Amino acid sequence: MPAVGASREVVPALLVTGGDVVTMDPAQPLLPGTSVAVSGSTIAALGPAAQLRESFPGATELDASGTVVIPGLVDAHQHTTVDPLVRSLIPDDIPSPEAIYAWAVPLHQHVDGDDDELSATVTAVDCLTRGVTTVLDPGTVAHPLRVAAGLRNAGIRARVGGWGWDTPGLPFAAAAGEVLAAQRESVAAVNAGGGPVTGWVTLVGHDLAGDELFRGAVKLAEELNTQVTWHLSPGPDDPAAFLRRHGVRPVEHLDRIGALGERLIIAHGVWLESGELEALLRTRTALAACPGAYLRLGQGVGRAGRYAEFVHRGGRLALGCDSHNAGDAPDVLGAARLLAGLERDRGTEPPLRASDVLALATRAGAEAIGAPDLGVIAPGHQADLVLLDTSRPAWIPRAPEPDALARQIVWGGVSDTVRDVVVAGRVVVRDRRPLLVDLAVLREEAAGRRAALLARAGLNPRRKVAP
Numbered sequence: 207m208p209a210v211g212a213s214r215e216v217v218p219a220l221l222v223t224g225g226d227v228v229t230m231d232p233a234q235p236l237l238p239g240t241s242v243a244v245s246g247s248t249i250a251a252l253g254p255a256a257q258l259r260e261s262f263p264g265a266t267e268l269d270a271s272g273t274v275v276i277p278g279l280v281d282a283h284q285h286t287t288v289d290p291l292v293r294s295l296i297p298d299d300i301p302s303p304e305a306i307y308a309w310a311v312p313l314h315q316h317v318d319g320d321d322d323e324l325s326a327t328v329t330a331v332d333c334l335t336r337g338v339t340t341v342l343d344p345g346t347v348a349h350p351l352r353v354a355a356g357l358r359n360a361g362i363r364a365r366v367g368g369w370g371w372d373t374p375g376l377p378f379a380a381a382a383g384e385v386l387a388a389q390r391e392s393v394a395a396v397n398a399g400g401g402p403v404t405g406w407v408t409l410v411g412h413d414l415a416g417d418e419l420f421r422g423a424v425k426l427a428e429e430l431n432t433q434v435t436w437h438l439s440p441g442p443d444d445p446a447a448f449l450r451r452h453g454v455r456p457v458e459h460l461d462r463i464g465a466l467g468e469r470l471i472i473a474h475g476v477w478l479e480s481g482e483l484e485a486l487l488r489t490r491t492a493l494a495a496c497p498g499a500y501l502r503l504g505q506g507v508g509r510a511g512r513y514a515e516f517v518h519r520g521g522r523l524a525l526g527c528d529s530h531n532a533g534d535a536p537d538v539l540g541a542a543r544l545l546a547g548l549e550r551d552r553g554t555e556p557p558l559r560a561s562d563v564l565a566l567a568t569r570a571g572a573e574a575i576g577a578p579d580l581g582v583i584a585p586g587h588q589a590d591l592v593l594l595d596t597s598r599p600a601w602i603p604r605a606p607e608p609d610a611l612a613r614q615i616v617w618g619g620v621s622d623t624v625r626d627v628v629v630a631g632r633v634v635v636r637d638r639r640p641l642l643v644d645l646a647v648l649r650e651e652a653a654g655r656r657a658a659l660l661a662r663a664g665l666n667p668r669r670k671v672a673p
């Protein structure tokens with residue numbers, strides 16, 4: 207096979223040699239025994255190892271023989287603060303308002319900047335070791351720059367913003383103009399840090415923003431050439447609130463006020479009616495689905511979700527894993543498996559096949575967050591690569607056919623076979639170990655911060671957890 211895109215002018219930093227490459231490029235989906243040349247942060251060429259060594263002399267090499275190489279996975283809704291320090295703490299048998307007001311709110315009120323930075327690093331290494339190379343943090347309350355620093359510490363690619371809402375009476379609430387000014391400042395400050403962590407406009411959403419704030423956030427994203435996200439309709443509460451306040455359902459209201467569009471990715475959208483689905487499709491507004499969270503929190507996704515229909519009608523959908531107390535595991539392949547299963551079980555025709563949800567985890571998910579240079583292994587794309595170790599039992603025997611291989615990746619539960627991870631051309635996980643973070647130090651510090659945070663928030667897990 208000839209090398210694709212090889213050029214003697216480009217000096218690659220890295221050759222990833224001899225893996226079976228699942229490119230997610232529809233033109234050539236599977237390239238067995240193929241090497242990837244990386245120059246800087248970008249994929250420069252694909253081809254036989256010998257040819258690439260000749261074209262790119264002096265490159266360091268990562269031996270990928272015996273691995274399946276997939277593009278880095280995209281997690282389009284991943285909270286990186288608070289919950290990581292108290293992961294899986296919130297009981298799974300309590301109503302949603304109790305989870306928010308008795309647990310999440312006191313915790314959020316008592317975290318400090320050091321907690322947030324550490325939480326972000328914990329999340330980043332948790333993600334990376336599961337093959338997730340891009341996370342969209344949908345907003346952090348108080349310390350976005352510390353979050354960005356925590357994510358950079360682990361070498362992950364991320365989008366970060368500060369949270370804002372303008373509902374009077376809530377903690378941290380401010381007037382729409384003030385919230386937008388803070389968002390503008392946060393995007394600029396995060397971007398100033400450089401590297402693969404960049405700033406986004408991030409509102410809480412739900413029914414916690416007025417028209418000026420919703421509309422202003424979309425306009426601000428356009429002005430700053432970035433994207434915007436907020437939460438909407440994970441359960442039936444948001445539709446009820448919008449119907450009470452505006453007489454129409456949430457997405458219809460956003461459409462009327464001009465707050466939809468290609469730069470917006472709405473988290474959840476579990477409870478959508480047909481008119482709302484039409485508005486999302488017409489305006490090219492994207493959705494992020496977090497099936498693990500919906501099941502953990504009992505949001506009714508089995509009854510209400512319409513993700514397969516949205517995808518098959520050309521909707522822009524990405525996957526998310528929400529938080530460490532809502533789905534708990536930042537495992538995008540796990541989310542892909544759950545979504546495919548939920549749609550299949552609902553009897554949606556056609557269902558979402560493994561190859562469909564693998565696209566949501568990579569190429570399509572990347573496009574939905576406005577990053578079409580991610581999620582595909584092809585020259586010119588960002589070099590975010592995940593090497594899956596096929597010597598592990600989950601791969602015995604390995605399916606050689608592309609469709610069966612997609613099913614094995616999605617249904618076979620192979621995210622714990624991630625061996626090496628490359629983000630923006632940099633090896634950040636090698637032989638299953640994060641290279642930039644000392645896990646022993648992280649573990650000790652996280653245990654101490656967890657105990658201190660619970661004490662400050664006045665929470666006693668032994669008292670709260672159901673028998």
Ligand SMILES: [Zn+2]
Pocket residue numbers: 283285344437473528
């Ligand atoms: Zn969320």
